[in-house]
Amino acid sequence: MKPAPFSYVRPATIDEALATLAADPHAKVLAGGQSLVPLLSMRLAQPSTLVDINGLSELAFVRTDESGVRIGALARHRQVEDDGDAWRAQPLLRQALRLVAHPTIRNRGTTLGSVVHADPAAEMPAVAVLLGARVVAASVDGRREIDAADLFVGPLESALRSDELALEMVVPANPPRTGTAIDEIARRHGDFALCGVAAVVSVGENGAIETVRASYLAVAPTPHVLDLSEAFVDGTASDRNLDAAAEIASGALDPDADIHGTADYRRHLSGVLTRRVVRDAYTRATAPDAQGAR
Amino acid sequence: MTTKAFGARVARVEDERFLRGRGRYLDDLAADALHVALHRSPHAHARITDIDVEAVLDVDGVVAVYTYEDLTGAMADPLPLLIPHPDLTHGRTQYALAKDQVNYVGEAIAMVVAVDRYVAEDAAARIVVSYEFLPPVVGLDAARAADHLVHDDVPGNLAATSTQATGDAMAAISRAPHRLALDLDIERSACTPLEGRGTVAKWDTDNGRLEVWSSTQTSTGVRAAVAAKLGLDLSVVDVITPDVGGGFGVKVVHPWPEEVLVPMAAMALGRPVKFTEDRREHFISAAHERAQQQHVEVGFDDDGRILGLDVEIWHDNGAYIPYGLIVPIITTTQLLGPYKPPVYKATFHSLYTNTVIVTPYRGAGRPQGVYAMERTMDAIAAALGKDRAEVRAANFIQPDEFPYDQGLIFQDGKPLIYDSGDFPQMLDKVKALVGWDEFAAFRDEMRAEGRRVGIGLACYVEGTGVGPYEGGHIQVETTGKVKVSTGLTTQGQGHQTVFAQIVADELGVRFEDVEVVTGDTRRMPYAVGTYASRAAVMSGSAIALTARSVRRKALELAAEALEANVDDLEIRDGVVEVRGAPGAQISLGTLAVLSNPLRYAFDEASKAATQFSVGDPDKVPVPEGTSPGLESRDFYSPPRSTFASGMHAVIVETDPDTAEIRILKYAVVHDCGRLINPMIVEGQIHGGVAQGVGGALYERMVYDEHGQLLNASFMDFLMPYVTEVPETIDVDHLETPSPLNPLGIKGAGEAGVIPSAAVFASAIEDAEGIVITRMPISPSELYDLRRTHAGSDEAAVAAVEGDS
Known part of the structure; x- marks a missing residue:
């Protein structure tokens, strides 16, 4: 359980980091290291160079304004989770981060790192797609923005090129009369989920449901977003409507079995969780949090 | 005695260093050592046709590489079959490095020695082994079908078939008014201590001595094995056990291949060599336990009283069987628990599979036996529509029936005779603790809220403190400090604390003045090891006997020095006093000085023992039959095991939607005889329950059909976190002293884990x-x-409907 040999670079500037990435197509960026280091130790990943960006303190930011939350590449999960402004602007961030592993891991792991690691069982990729987040990527050739919807190519595979460094993620603010919720079933507290669902529910001024969207993790190779609005045409979160939404989800998903759960069980959970999170998100949409989260 | 340490909740002396990160574990030793990495088989079953190590020799930092070809003498023989048994007709053990065949993924094929573990791993990965593949036998179904054989010369994959019976069970069953048959399965799990295996060896070329440190549960066992394998006299081999980060059984197996390969390399290279196992290696090359298939036939009367019990067990022993038949013997004998079926027959088949070996894991076959028996009790209760506790009570051995002979031979080769216990009282206690009689009302209440709950109960008896013996050595230093040594090892249980408690009381010294050393063959070369919940019973008793010897010696010396009668003396806080004569006293430190007649003084105190100061000039300084020094070495050897017992009850909630299983209440009543330190016993129970929760609800070894272990990491092997273990475990004690040892104690180490599979099955079935x-x-x-x-x-x- 010792990594194979690699070169280690700790750039002092973003440009230096980008130059190193450009020079070595087998280089890998090290930020929080909570996913990468175990892969290195088990020799499942054998990059030739590690580009440690922990010296780039200018990337350790969480900034919130009217339009949303910007999360820098070195912002730890814990920093995002604890940020009151970010929570008020987009409560799903904190709701989801509380399900990411354990506090000790959240203290080191970075939110953007988790997104670009593209683990289909991770919470933040599913949240990024659901919320329409964008990732700003840089290379020696310049910068580009990637919609989260285009970011996830396959399990542990993102659209980020090997010469690119993800600098920040821009997460839109929660619109008015919109509620969010996330829940998951994991074998142990903090484990990767067997199935997880995040939902965003928007209601009209009369309180009637207008749109319901849900994002599914751990039941597809990449985060899977479904529009469930059709189940709520009468605008209510009735049991019948929730059942219909659960049925849409179970029907649309084709999860794989693994050693922790059968495909049937995961599909069943996607329905159970759909009911739960849509109901919770709807409740929040109609009765906003007293402390100011939208 | 002014203070009573025995029975008190004395804080563990070990915790100071453990909690501050000052424990000294195997990998903390020998910073200058060379490191080894093993090339292990990636295949479950294959013949080796070639091993090419050429590429390794080019790697910078590689010092040596070994394959089977390099093993000579006894090293070239298979590793020992540690516990032979007449029924073990087809015992097979592995070679330290595979000779011409591999039988499980993870079997060691070659060993690289290099300047550090990184280089050693780089090099080990470059070894090229050519294989001729054989069909792997994975799981008990495949082993029983025997379409393919693990070992060519073992027909039916059968290492052993063994039967014990107290009569014609099937005849008794056929005469019974009610009959039932059950087919049961239980899967593999493993000890998974936080610290894996590890060995450091140093060859002292000047003195021709070998020093070995190993993370083991038996330093004397490792010593004997290393000496035998390397052709060394026992007297030139020392084995020392540093702090051990958990054992739970896996480290009693010895010698592990690395435990002899590392000393071999250290001798050959003349440099210290270290092996520190990593987590993946532990999963695929250490040991597992628990997998069995069970068929139970039982006959019973209208009260649920068993009239005949017949059990057949298929036990997966993995690729080799170095630890013999201990696990299935324990399953079939301890299955009986607190019950007394008048006729019992048990047969087990121990079967080879192309998977990691199976050796004792905390509980060691008992969890499986208890599972079979307690599932049977629940089935009887269900068939009769009776209360599950009532059915159990109808089958209990009664308090006035002890000693109770079950008529079988136990794992130590001795008769299975329970020494003491009180099962009816224990059942009353556990029912009260869990709220058995109030549960129906609680269930109704939960049901009204749409919640689903169930309650389970499981009982067990555990043979503990198996022989053959352990020893104690106690020396009172001239400072008055008391140095205690016992040969068995410690893995964090708190032995240093409880042994000091025993000595403090027996000798009459302050607890703080007692220092205990374990598992160092330089201090105590005669010992067996720490397993089978035996340390407190065996070494505790030996140390108590030793303390009594030292006390006798001290009182005789004091009687002479104080010109008093031995019967008038008492020892309090390390000072011998004459009862009723204030001021007439002498400290144990001074007596230690006087006990060793000197020619040369080395400090103020020792002047008192020099030739012109001490004693009667006409007397021999060290009379025949005595020895210098205030010390003694004594041994304890029991006639047979002592039997602890316990009952667990659990209330679980199962989620109607997600099928998640949550523990609402966990209750334990436990009887390990007299308690030396209730806090430590409770800690053992808590840890055992935590491991039991893992075994019942989370952990398994997921092998695919090729014999690959799919979950060989803590990410996918679901050891429970603190969040999965019940927040509170309600514990109540019962103390029925053992008549077999001087302290009236029984073992407590394994108890907590034993009834877990049974009690959770019972509760989930009920829910x-x-x-x-x-x-x-x-x-x-x-x-x-x-x-x-x-x-x-x-x-x-x-x-x-179709019928109508």
Whole structure:
């Protein structure tokens, strides 16, 4: 359980980091290291160079304004989770981060790192797609923005090129009369989920449901977003409507079995969780949090 | 004695260093050592046709590489079969490095020695082994079918078939008014201590001595094995056990291949060599336990009293069987628990598979036996529509029936005779603790809220403190400090504390003045090891006897020095006093000085023992039959095991939607005889329950059909976190002293884990109304069971409708 040999670079500037990435197509960026280091130790990943960006303190930011939350590449999960402004602007961030592993891991792991690691069982990729987040990527050739919807190519595979460094993620603010919720079933507290669902529910001024969207993790190779609005045409979160939404989800998903759960069980959970999170998100949409989260 | 340490909740002296990170574990030793990495088989079953190590020799920092070709003398023989048994007709053990065949993924093939572990791993990965593949035998179904054989010369994959019976069980069953048959399964798990295996060896070329440090549960066992394998006299080999980060059974197996390969390399290279096992290696090359298939036939009367019991067990022993038949013997004998079926017959078949070896894991076969018996009790209760506790009570051995002879031979080769216990009282206590009689009302209350709960109960008896012996050595230093040594090892249980408690009381010294050393063959070369819940019983008793010897010696010396009668003396806080004569006293430190007649003084105190100061000039300084020094070495050897017992009850909640299983209440009543330190016993129980929760609800070894272990990491092997273990475990004690040892104690180390599979199966079955026959159980499996069950109900209804 010792990594194979690699070169280690700790750039002092973003440009230096980008130059190193450009020079070595087998280089890998090290930020929080909570996913990468175990892969290195088990020799499942054998990059030739590690580009440690922990010296780039200018990337350790969480900034919130009217339009949303910007999360820098070195912002730890814990920093995002604890940020009151970010929570008020987009409560799903904190709701989801509380399900990411354990506090000790959240203290080191970075939110953007988790997104670009593209683990289909991770919470933040599913949240990024659901919320329409964008990732700003840089290379020696310049910068580009990637919609989260285009970011996830396959399990542990993102659209980020090997010469690119993800600098920040821009997460839109929660619109008015919109509620969010996330829940998951994991074998142990903090484990990767067997199935997880995040939902965003928007209601009209009369309180009637207008749109319901849900994002599914751990039941597809990449985060899977479904529009469930059709189940709520009468605008209510009735049991019948929730059942219909659960049925849409179970029907649309084709999860794989693994050693922790059968495909049937995961599909069943996607329905159970759909009911739960849509109901919770709807409740929040109609009765906003007293402390100011939208 | 002014203070009584025995029985008190004395804080553990070990915790100071453990909690501050000052423990000294194997990998903390020998910073200058060379490191080894093993090339292990990636295949479960194959013949080796070639091993090419050429590429390794080019790697910078590689010092040596070994394959089977390099092993000579006894090293070239298979590793020992540690516990032979007449029924073990086809015992097979592995070579330290595979000779011409591999039989499980993880089997060691070559060893690289290099300047550090990084280089050693780089090099080990470059070794090229050519194989001729053989069909792997994975799981008990494949082993029993025997379409393929693990070992060519072992027909039916059968290492052993063994039967014990107290009469014609099937005849008794056929005469019984009620009969039942059950088929049960229980899966593999493993000890998974936080610290893996590890060995450091140094060859002292000047003195021709070998020093070995090993993370083991038996330093004397490792010493004997290393000496035998390397052709060394025992007297030139020392084995020392540093702090050990958990054992739970896996480290009693010896010698592990690395435990002899590392000393071999250290001798050959003349440099210290270290092996520190990593987590993946531990999963695929150490040991597992628990996998069995069980068939139970039982006959019983209207009260649920068993009239005949016949059990057949198929036990997966993995690729080799170095530890013999201990695990299935324990299963079939300890299965009986607190009950007394008048006729019992048990047969087990121990079968080879192309998977990691099976050796004792905390509980060591008992969890399986208790599972079989307690599933049977629940089935009897269900068949008769009776209360599950009542059915158990109807079968209990009564307090006035001790000693109770079950008529079988136990794992130590001695008769299975229970020494003491009180099962009816224990059942009353556990029912009160868990709220057994109030549960029906609680269930109704929960049901009204749409919640589903169930209660389970499981009882066990555990043979502990098996022989043959342990020893104690105690020396009182001239400072008055008391140095205690025992040969068995410690893995964090708190031995340093409880042994000091015993000595403090027996000798009459302050607890703080007692220092205990374990597992160092330089200090105590005669010992067996720490397993089978035996340390407190065996070494505790030996140390108590030793303390009594030292006390006698001290009183005789003091009587002479104080010109008093021995019977008038008492020892309090390390000072001998004459009862009723204030001021007439002498400290044990001074007596230690006087006990060693000197020619040369080395400090103020020692002047008192020099030739012109001491004693009667006409007397021999060290009379015949005595020895210098205030010290003694004594041994304790019991006639047979002492039997602890316990009962667990659990209330679980199962989620109607997600099939998640939550523990609402966990209650334990435990009887390990007299308690030396209730806090430590409770800690042992808490840890055992935590491991039991793992074994029942989370952990398994997932082998695919090729014999690859799919979950060889803590990411996928689901050892429970603190969040999965019940927040509170309610514990009540019962103390029925053992008549077999001087302290009246019984073992407590394994108890907490023993009834887990049984008690959770009982509770989940109760919550769901679905018969549970396979453990462990996950939410996904419970969900499947619900669907199958619902399906069979629908089918049954359809069949009835079709009839009409």
